[in-house]
Amino acid sequence: DTGVSQDPRHKITKRGQNVTFRCDPISEHNRLYWYRQTLGQGPEFLTYFQNEAQLEKSRLLSDRFSAERPKGSFSTLEIQRTEQGDSAMYLCASSLPQGVGDGYTFGSGTRLTVV
Amino acid sequence: GQQLNQSPQSMFIQEGEDVSMNCTSSSIFNTWLWYKQDPGEGPVLLIALYKAGELTSNGRLTAQFGITRKDSFLNISASIPSDVGIYFCAGRTGNTGKLIFGQGTTLQVKP
Numbered sequence: 489d490t491g492v493s494q495d496p497r498h499k500i501t502k503r504g505q506n507v508t509f510r511c512d513p514i515s516e517h518n519r520l521y522w523y524r525q526t527l528g529q530g531p532e533f534l535t536y537f538q539n540e541a542q543l544e545k546s547r548l549l550s551d552r553f554s555a556e557r558p559k560g561s562f563s564t565l566e567i568q569r570t571e572q573g574d575s576a577m578y579l580c581a582s583s584l585p586q587g588v589g590d591g592y593t594f595g596s597g598t599r600l601t602v603v
Numbered sequence: 604g605q606q607l608n609q610s611p612q613s614m615f616i617q618e619g620e621d622v623s624m625n626c627t628s629s630s631i632f633n634t635w636l637w638y639k640q641d642p643g644e645g646p647v648l649l650i651a652l653y654k655a656g657e658l659t660s661n662g663r664l665t666a667q668f669g670i671t672r673k674d675s676f677l678n679i680s681a682s683i684p685s686d687v688g689i690y691f692c693a694g695r696t697g698n699t700g701k702l703i704f705g706q707g708t709t710l711q712v713k714p
Binding site for chain 1: 644645695
């Protein structure tokens, strides 16, 4: 499978716990993006990396959120002290530097439920 | 911040009918994209538009990049049951790859 892989697909956690999600992009893609999608809404941009550098962060990314891409390959998104409002689908996408359209691929997402 | 207004919010049509949905923005975009999302999956690209006025087809789907660069529409002709899903428009400014998404149009097709 050469697509974008996300793990886990589903995560249920208690409020206040920390969670971490992983994204493995398409191997030749050096840009990696995180989005959040709540029910009935379109995806909202959170942050993106070019190689290992985090180049942009949305105001949606509070201090409890941190994303890393230490070796410019896979990325992790950690949420500390989860709140019920964090319940959402977290989508990862990857692309080449100039890639949109055909060159921009989403993973299947991680569905987070905070109880 | 930038927002895309997508309409209609939902559609319930008969198989074989044509469908039209559109997106408008107060901001100029240099790329317009249309995605389809099935439950529990990520968005899948349908059509990408890169130039104002561009009209592009992909099978039964046709999309246009508005002349003002602030709007786009998607048409689906002769709908079939597998067209069911949520359709999103997305726009891009600059060259970061960051996409702004509309709120989605939920399409249901009655056989």
